[in-house]
């Protein structure tokens with residue numbers, strides 16, 4: 017038997033593989049089509065033809081997407097980061113406090129920079145602790161980051177004094193609400209972050225090692241990859257992405273809040289999974305997660321748009337997650353013949 | 356043992372204790388360049404312990420390791436790998452989600468610059484060089500851009516061997532390389548071992564399968580409960596004798 021004959025019989029059926037690889041795009045297309053038809057039939061209006069809708073969906077998607085991108089790296093490596101939501105909250109509260117303290121003394125620009133720097137610096141702490149627990153002490157990621165979920169949550173509420181923290185800085189508000197050529201600044205910044213992270217994941221050694229660790233940690237160790245260092249950096253990256261989400265939140269709402277990211281944890285994981293990543297690690301892409309986040313945003317915004325009770329959002333997102341996982345498993349089964 | 360060649364790798368008086376268990380007791384072992392030595396023995400005989408010492412996983416308690424005539428001690432597996440001692444484990448060989456090129460170059464990826472500025476992993480070079488290496492070994496894979504998950508067990512074994520060769524392994528240690536393979540694939544691995552041998556690689560081959568051992572090994576070193584039970588040239592022995600040495 018020739019080697020190639022074995023290979024040909026090994027893969028899943030071509031159409032299964034194709035549907036699996038394109039499933040996020042298919043979902044997104046079907047969703048938009050569905051809402052469009054509904055809007056046309058029910059109200060004689062257009063859903064996706066309306067720039068206002070597109071802009072709202074984009075703004076809506078920004079925060080979950082930022083969390084989801086960091087989460088994508090972590091999930092590809094075979095981990096998970098449950099603490100991102102409260103890291104985002106913690107960062108938003110820190111940004112607000114520090115900006116409020118610095119702005120009156122040194123002015124708007126320095127106030128903004130100091131606030132953002134503080135928000136990011138603060139987020140590095142939970143990132144490092146997560147990384148240390150998981151990489152050095154081999155605590156399961158689910159448990160380690162669940163602990164950090166609690167710690168970040170508590171500290172964020174303590175720092176915020178149990179309420180939201182208003183922030184007054186024009187530059188920060190502009191970042192949160194301004195537009196450039198009609199495009200919201202938060203969307204532009206998020207697209208830039210996406211490009212950088214897409215490059216890191218797909219073209220850098222760090223990205224390659226992220227995949228390798230998720231695919232076979234022991235093989236990565238044996239290949240001489242610094243698995244611990246890479247794992248540490250993954251959780252710091254995830255926390256920094258959450259901090260950027262917190263900064264944009266503080267700008268958009270002119271306030272920091274401990275609970276800023278609370279509802280976004282599940283949305284972020286949903287985006288990653290719907291985008292084609294496997295929770296077992298080893299696969300996923302930034303583009304896939306982008307599509308996944310858009311799917312979640314379209315579902316949430318679209319249901320409001322067509323006046324469906326908002327609670328259906330949870331049901332719809334949940335169903336899409338389950339379908340995604342099922343498709344992923346069907347493809348997986350087809351892919352392994354020798355085990 | 357043959358007197359003609361100086362062994363490429365030689366272990367003398369290897370002793371290793373785990374708590375109260377004497378896993379190896381003054382074991383001698385050697386492999387020459389271009390030679391296949393089978394390491395045979397029942398479960399718990401000390402085969403894995405011996406190759407772990409040779410590949411730098413842990414040090415021995417006493418005894419000396421000579422490599423290329425020099426006394427060596429490896430701090431860790433990378434150290435041994437850098438010196439040309441590669442180990443292929445049944446399960447730890449490959450990242451299933453990466454393609455063949457990425458696996459061959461895992462941990463040593465070549466970089467290039469996009470538009471002359473942005474550093475990116477040179478995937479094309481990884482694929483081309485991997486293809487070249489696999490070709491020289493006569494391993495025909497029709498596509499190198501798919502995750503190795505899609506390959507059969509034997510093909511993956513071939514990729515792992517190709518990787519070792521690409522990085523100029525001088526000693527290749529294979530722990531049960533044919534255990535999980537079908538018969539045709541076992542034959543492929545056996546023929547690969549023969550072509551590595553022709554290139555002067557010294558191969559240490561651990562197996563339970565006497566048929567495989569007799570198919571590829573030049574010599575057979577038998578361990579029994581941590582001690583040398585005997586050493587035979589394959590041409591001058593038979594499976595019955597080897598089994599007797601194994602069980603005592």
Ligand SMILES: Nc1ncnc2c1ncn2[C@@H]1O[C@H](COP(=O)(O)OP(=O)(O)O)[C@@H](O)[C@H]1O
Nearest residue numbers: 373376378396397398399400401402403404405
């Ligand atoms: N890491 C270890 N800790 C304790 N005992 C070990 C360890 N590795 C091997 N042993 C013991 O050493 C002996 C030799 O084991 P091993 O080298 O794995 O044998 P083989 O590979 O020939 O089956 C066995 O009794 C085994 O239980």
Ligand SMILES: [Mg+2]
Nearest residue numbers: 399402403404
């Ligand atoms: Mg063993």
